[in-house]
Amino acid sequence: MSDKKIPYKIYLTEDELPRQWYNVRADMKNKPAPLLNPATLQPMTYEDLRPVFCDELIKQELDDNTAYIDIPTEIRDFYKMYRPSPLVRAYCLEAQLGTPAKIYYKFEGNNTSGSHKLNSAIAQAYYAKNQGLKGVTTETGAGQWGTALSMACAYLGLDCQVYMVKVSYEQKPFRREVMRTYGASVTPSPSDKTAVGRKILDAHPGTTGSLGCAISEAVEAATSQEGYRYVLGSVLNQVLLHQTIIGLETKAALDKYDVKPDIIIGCAGGGSNLGGLISPFMGEKLRGEKDYRFIAVEPASCPSFTRGKFAYDFCDTGMVCPLAKMYTLGSSFIPSANHAGGLRYHGMSSILSQLYHDGLMEARAVEQTSVFQAAEQFARIEGILPAPESSHAIRVAIDEALKCKETGEEKTIVFGLTGTGYFDMVAYEKFHDGRMSDYIPTDEDLQAGFEGIPKFQGNEF
């Protein structure tokens, strides 16, 4: 179909909003390895997980066979408040770059949480409410997940307790106020509210925290309060499942115009956005129907895919969570505080890790100055102020489009624009003032992290 007919923004109608999530594990020949009980090294069962997670979510976590899972009507109705989200043709960026490439981005920032996180937050809050729980606990890094969960909980009348990575808590004071607007309580992590938090503070006084620490605290808070469960904004299979709404809408929008992408790009911290975006396309690739290139983009300061090990590791710094097989930098790895761009998690989704290990996906690490350059360029020409996380994907999308300019190839590039940067102005200010620098961990830094990966038979790396 001719370019001329493709609008700036492709909107699906509410009727076209997907009715089912897609579970890519059903089409994977090599299934992601199961979570292990760290005490027994046996796969975690439904019963093992019940003290921590909501029942229905455990079923979703463990189900690697059912390809399509119905989205409950209540969740779909909530989705209608901000979805379907637009798939935008980046005509202005293309023109500025002078590239023959066609660039599209799926924009998930048009809701108050400012990111795609709301897609899973409402699902998890819904299942918690349905189970008759009082509330949920969670961690948040850059703050999008905590905001999203606060919104979902406010809507459903659930209590919401958020442990926020200290560096973000300090850099983003207004994030806390947004969560308060939605009635959540927010604690900077590590804190002295939990045993594990106190232990981490003792061992690393002055630490600026990490997602791994905050997860440990939130899990402890959930299991020590009656009527509470823990919910997580990324990494888990269930989260990737909910986020497939992104990819399903993207595919439906492209199909409407007979557009087949060549390259699909997403930023990767824990992997929820990337996994959600690529799943339906990956399904086609796994079934041998179509071929695509997938590129995961991670910060050079926290390079799980490109420099991590594929092994069983703890999901949290406090080592209270199950072991997951994934690309990891070690659960004690904490990226430099100098790194402003989010995506600070030491591990990676097991699903994506397996796909990457099987050669079905590429990964690229980018430095933060070049990420903010891309962010500013994009903001000026496309009119959206991107979150630093999302800007990792912008960086590589621009790089790929410039390669097309050199070769003359008319590739179609799709990337995930996960959110907006309204609460990241401290980082933008650093960038404007030339106070931003790049940090790349040395091999020694990484080696120290790897030392913490548990050693047992079958976990060689």
Next chain:
Amino acid sequence: MSDKKIPYKIYLTEDELPRQWYNVRADMKNKPAPLLNPATLQPMTYEDLRPVFCDELIKQELDDNTAYIDIPTEIRDFYKMYRPSPLVRAYCLEAQLGTPAKIYYKFEGNNTSGSHKLNSAIAQAYYAKNQGLKGVTTETGAGQWGTALSMACAYLGLDCQVYMVKVSYEQKPFRREVMRTYGASVTPSPSDKTAVGRKILDAHPGTTGSLGCAISEAVEAATSQEGYRYVLGSVLNQVLLHQTIIGLETKAALDKYDVKPDIIIGCAGGGSNLGGLISPFMGEKLRGEKDYRFIAVEPASCPSFTRGKFAYDFCDTGMVCPLAKMYTLGSSFIPSANHAGGLRYHGMSSILSQLYHDGLMEARAVEQTSVFQAAEQFARIEGILPAPESSHAIRVAIDEALKCKETGEEKTIVFGLTGTGYFDMVAYEKFHDGRMSDYIPTDEDLQAGFEGIPKFQGNEF
């Protein structure tokens, strides 16, 4: 048509994006009074205005006869990056209120400037660029206009100099960074950069500024630099004209579903959003085709409509601008710094002032605590964090919906949700902490402002 068929969000297609702005003055029997030259008290001519404004914009300013004015293709293409904006059916709010009323809001916050201001910013920047100018100067209050203009100028490659009301500059440090991201220079006003700024600082040391001050400084900056003109984000006829894109889209979306609103509500500072939203509906009322109630909502701390005088007054504190006939509190009136909610302008659009004077529109003043209560209620149930300005309209929409609950009337209420509150978290924090109070100027406070309204024959009030 049955309610069931109305989606949560009504999106027009890009083809349905209006091709012309609507000039409500063409249908007004009593035209708004012309701008006067303060020296001669004669109507300002095209030539009089040329040192200050762009040529094409002056034509639009002075034209009260042409009903429809073509939107240039370049502006329409820019609009396509973020328009048509959604008209949202507030199903969740309705259910929570238990009202039989049907509530819709036109949401203008889904662009990086965070508000409707971009609709006029791109138009004004386009005409400046087309005239071969180097750059533009402007004032900004809450910061949305400055951000919007910065975005538009970055897109077109124009220099952008912003004078920002000091209280906002201090309360919203990140706004400055957004403008810097878009390459603008931002000066807190009053400043010592201009003669008029220095004069105001001398007379009112420690003033937190006002839109009126900032306008004076921006006008001086424009007229004292070669290749620059001044642009304004509200009040002017040209701005209301550009903002009719809001009302035209709203009307087209409602017409699609055969919905006729009973009440249309908008917040009013200088009047650009309200004027833009109601113009096409007001046109029908003026032509005797249909009837509507229109409600302008203003802060009780800056009550131009409800307690001001209808008279010729200066548009700026420095008295360098032409005189406009409008509802005004006097150009020296500066609302209490305690007032956090924007809408701090002492005057009001001449078009809206005439319509109000002729009894075609109502006005209501609301206090800021009740505005933030409405804002928080709305955020929690509709999932959008509203700007304090927009929340004035939310307050009255909720009040009207609750009246319907009492009477059982199934009225259709439409209000303008002009923007998001991401940069207003200092105000939200005050509200959460119980540090927000209400301020209502005394009659003596107002009398002091009225003293500054110029006295001449025909300007009795």
